[in-house]
Amino acid sequence: MASPEAHAQSRETSAEQGERGHAAADHQERHHDHGGQSLNSLATSATLHCLTGCAAGEVTGMAIGTALGWGNLATIALAVGLAFLFGYALTSIPLFRAGLTFTAALPIILATDTVSIAIMEVIDNAFVMLIPGAMEAGLTHWLLWASIAGGFAIAFPFAWWANRYMLARGKGHALVHEYMH
Numbered sequence: 001m002a003s004p005e006a007h008a009q010s011r012e013t014s015a016e017q018g019e020r021g022h023a024a025a026d027h028q029e030r031h032h033d034h035g036g037q038s039l040n041s042l043a044t045s046a047t048l049h050c051l052t053g054c055a056a057g058e059v060t061g062m063a064i065g066t067a068l069g070w071g072n073l074a075t076i077a078l079a080v081g082l083a084f085l086f087g088y089a090l091t092s093i094p095l096f097r098a099g100l101t102f103t104a105a106l107p108i109i110l111a112t113d114t115v116s117i118a119i120m121e122v123i124d125n126a127f128v129m130l131i132p133g134a135m136e137a138g139l140t141h142w143l144l145w146a147s148i149a150g151g152f153a154i155a156f157p158f159a160w161w162a163n164r165y166m167l168a169r170g171k172g173h174a175l176v177h178e179y180m181h
Helices: 004-032 039-067 072-097 102-130 142-168
Strands: none
Touching (some): 039 072, 039 142, 102 142
């Protein structure tokens, strides 16, 4: 037969386990209730969304800068600026459809995409700069486009982890998720 001390300790352990179980369930419900989608699935969707805006802006900026014969710094600055603009524009669409004003939508847009776009752009442009001749290649040369694609492929998992981290904490794309239905 168990001693009274062992019984009390067993009761405390059960109570502590119950509290931890409830706390874990509350945490999971609060941070992982994403309309039935898994956290990994949402992170993938958010990162693909980011990639779409980044790639559209990056390609447009690289094409304009290259066609106009701009230097590397000016071309990259334009490409990065357009990547942020296109990414933010994509995020704004469901917010404006939901009736939010620009003033109400702007903080959500900035909080949703800034980190992910910054990660994509830093890694992609660093990769492109490291490929000999990529920035000097013309618009019809495969090297320019392959280096941009390679940079985004390298950047994707880093942006994915950042998006997953933010989604798990109710930040990033979690802020716009409720407006996407």
